[in-house]
Amino acid sequence: MRNLVISCLLAVLAACSSRAPEIPIDPSRYDVKIERDRWGIPHIHGKTDADTAFGFAYAQAEDGWELIEETLPFYRGESARYNGADAAPADYMIQWLGVREWVKSGYDNQISPEARALVQAYADGLNHFAAKHPDRIERDILPVTTTDIVTGFVVRHLLFYGFDGAVKEVMGPKRAREMSRLVADLGLSDTPIGSNAIAVSPAATDDGATRLMINSHQPTDGPVAWYEAHISSDEGLNIMGGTFPGSPLISLGFNHDIAWGVTVNKPDLVDIFVLEINPDNENQYRLDGQWLDLEVEDASLRVKLWGPLYWTFTRKIYRSKHGPVMKTDHGSYAFRFGGQNEIRQVDQWYAMNRARSFDEWYAAMAQHRFASFNFVFADKEGTIAFIHNSLTPLRESGYDWSQYLPGDQSNLIWDSYLPFKQLPQVVRPKHGYLASTNQTPFKVAHENDNPDPSAFSPTDGYQTRMTNRADRAFELFESLAPISADDFWAIKHDKAYASSSRAGRYIQAAIEAELPNALPHQLEAQTLLAEWDLAANIQSREAALGVCVIRAEWRAEQDGLAPPDAGGVLQTCADELLEVSGRIDPLWGDINRHIRGKINVPVGGGPDTLRAIYGMGYEENGYLTNIAGDGLYYLVAWDAQQKLSVQGVHHYGSATMLEDSSHFADQAENFAAERLHAPLFDEKERAAAGDVGSYRP
Numbered sequence: 001m002r003n004l005v006i007s008c009l010l011a012v013l014a015a016c017s018s019r020a021p022e023i024p025i026d027p028s029r030y031d032v033k034i035e036r037d038r039w040g041i042p043h044i045h046g047k048t049d050a051d052t053a054f055g056f057a058y059a060q061a062e063d064g065w066e067l068i069e070e071t072l073p074f075y076r077g078e079s080a081r082y083n084g085a086d087a088a089p090a091d092y093m094i095q096w097l098g099v100r101e102w103v104k105s106g107y108d109n110q111i112s113p114e115a116r117a118l119v120q121a122y123a124d125g126l127n128h129f130a131a132k133h134p135d136r137i138e139r140d141i142l143p144v145t146t147t148d149i150v151t152g153f154v155v156r157h158l159l160f161y162g163f164d165g166a167v168k169e170v171m172g173p174k175r176a177r178e179m180s181r182l183v184a185d186l187g188l189s190d191t192p193i194g195s196n197a198i199a200v201s202p203a204a205t206d207d208g209a210t211r212l213m214i215n216s217h218q219p220t221d222g223p224v225a226w227y228e229a230h231i232s233s234d235e236g237l238n239i240m241g242g243t244f245p246g247s248p249l250i251s252l253g254f255n256h257d258i259a260w261g262v263t264v265n266k267p268d269l270v271d272i273f274v275l276e277i278n279p280d281n282e283n284q285y286r287l288d289g290q291w292l293d294l295e296v297e298d299a300s301l302r303v304k305l306w307g308p309l310y311w312t313f314t315r316k317i318y319r320s321k322h323g324p325v326m327k328t329d330h331g332s333y334a335f336r337f338g339g340q341n342e343i344r345q346v347d348q349w350y351a352m353n354r355a356r357s358f359d360e361w362y363a364a365m366a367q368h369r370f371a372s373f374n375f376v377f378a379d380k381e382g383t384i385a386f387i388h389n390s391l392t393p394l395r396e397s398g399y400d401w402s403q404y405l406p407g408d409q410s411n412l413i414w415d416s417y418l419p420f421k422q423l424p425q426v427v428r429p430k431h432g433y434l435a436s437t438n439q440t441p442f443k444v445a446h447e448n449d450n451p452d453p454s455a456f457s458p459t460d461g462y463q464t465r466m467t468n469r470a471d472r473a474f475e476l477f478e479s480l481a482p483i484s485a486d487d488f489w490a491i492k493h494d495k496a497y498a499s500s501s502r503a504g505r506y507i508q509a510a511i512e513a514e515l516p517n518a519l520p521h522q523l524e525a526q527t528l529l530a531e532w533d534l535a536a537n538i539q540s541r542e543a544a545l546g547v548c549v550i551r552a553e554w555r556a557e558q559d560g561l562a563p564p565d566a567g568g569v570l571q572t573c574a575d576e577l578l579e580v581s582g583r584i585d586p587l588w589g590d591i592n593r594h595i596r597g598k599i600n601v602p603v604g605g606g607p608d609t610l611r612a613i614y615g616m617g618y619e620e621n622g623y624l625t626n627i628a629g630d631g632l633y634y635l636v637a638w639d640a641q642q643k644l645s646v647q648g649v650h651h652y653g654s655a656t657m658l659e660d661s662s663h664f665a666d667q668a669e670n671f672a673a674e675r676l677h678a679p680l681f682d683e684k685e686r687a688a689a690g691d692v693g694s695y696r697p
Helices: 002-017 049-076 085-097 099-110 113-132 146-160 163-170 345-354 358-365 468-480 485-492 502-512 520-530 543-558 566-581 668-673 683-689
Strands: 032-036 042-046 196-200 210-215 227-233 238-243 252-254 258-263 270-275 281-287 290-293 295-306 309-319 324-328 331-337 374-379 384-388 425-427 433-436 592-596 599-602 633-638 644-649 693-695
Touching: 032 049, 042 049, 049 085, 049 099, 049 113, 049 146, 049 227, 085 099, 085 295, 085 309, 085 324, 099 146, 113 146, 113 345, 146 163, 146 345, 163 270, 163 324, 163 331, 196 258, 196 374, 196 384, 196 468, 196 485, 210 252, 210 258, 210 374, 210 485, 252 633, 258 358, 345 358, 358 374, 358 384, 374 433, 374 633, 384 433, 433 468, 468 485, 468 502, 485 633, 502 520, 502 543, 502 566, 520 543, 520 566, 543 566, 543 592, 592 668, 599 668
Parallel strands: 042 227
Antiparallel strands: 032 042, 032 693, 196 210, 196 433, 210 633, 227 238, 238 252, 252 258, 258 374, 270 331, 281 290, 295 309, 309 324, 324 331, 374 384, 384 425, 592 599, 633 644
């Protein structure tokens, strides 16, 4: 018996340690060169765009194979196989949505042949790297497939606009919202997230220049931290900027003629329907007076238990004509959402990467494949533009679509989207400035240049909030006009809270709050707060207290909650600072830190400032470590003669996962000190900067 058990365990171990069969890759099929500049940034040039994608995959894998290896199981709905039971809900969601089935069924007839060639070459590049570097391979995930790559695009788009939040809500202990009936008025809510993209045209600058700030906020580490690269080919592709590991294209960036930045938006794109289930058949639901069968299949979830031991279990997946269905103790709910069954994001990103003019870029945007995202554009001709992109459903009027919907009426099952040109947009604003900082799309420019909200249906579910970053940007536009190059730099690195913003009003409430039974240090804190200039500079003695107070309001809004009592928060912050630093007025730079490897330096800025730095909790050493916000960012400009100049910096360095690399943290100190450099877009610039090496993968 004992020998039998040992034999079984050894068999399991052998099965678990085996690697999936690799696809033989002939690298000679791809004509591509990778050039590394002095910062280690890869500049990949291929004869064809597909050749470039092969090299781009190889370069990404060199710098961060571990991130790609970590995310692939998630996109396959197999994360629990490696990460244990905590990952099983995410696996269920991927299988429940059926994303990989969308991709497999539509890949050949929906995605263009050119994009398919690009995706295949990228998958080949990853597999080629894995074959050459078996010492870097930890999981049996090979081969990487085209389905993996396209599924990554689809899932990222859904998660960026917060689809998973709707699923978590329904899975709660009770029904979270009322069911909508016919109503006359709507009050829509929204949940914020950060990013900045700001543009000024010659109408607003003192020297006739056009400028763009590309500054999307992401985590500093992990699979959606920015990776910087430059891709080009003999077929005309030539773009530099940021992307995520696992993508064959640039997500935001610039070429000689155009540039764009991206910010997250969160319009109401998820509709949840309450199904009436047949009391005599739990797998039937009522629609238009008839009982219809739910589609039923099994999700197979393999969960790592311990060492080589796994447990595979199944859960039912249900779907109705609305979409996937979730059964809970408080009801059965069907989901319908923007981007459902849409897999062509890669085609649109590809067209944007190849664009060299506003007309070409706008035509790429008009493909309208992205579920969400705001875009801010600029070009050498002086054009600037804002597009609130979304797959906004064309919904039946008269219902409050922010609530749950009755699931028994087929007229509520929408099947089309608001046309692209009818989305909120601002092109060539007369007053010459645009700021997209995750605020409402109806306040992104001068008041006379903004979209008219009355021109849009209340069922569209657009955001209504403002951010401090928006309030502060418009405050600076007004005070600095006309805007110089130095002014634009100052706007990007501004660390202040506008007194008129939510944050500013919350600080004022804390200053004016009555503090019954307050301790002496808490009363002293209130006096200190009243002296604050609302700027999170590293030499400030008030910022640690002020940012602590603001962070409580910011977190509450993130969760859709009312802000906590400002006076109580002030007292708690005073207590916390006294505990972690021994005083209520430490220098902000002694608290707010940018840390990477052996580098540990002060950094200015804070939550929801234009210099966005987020540290979510005090560590044992009293630090608030920068974990999100500003990462890779660029200041792009064309002067009056249309000459391009770019300055940028990455928050860490190009070697995202290689701690022994000289590029693991070689930009970290510059990032904290706000020292930018030219990104060496042109070959002559790279050669002049020195330390350049090239090779073929």
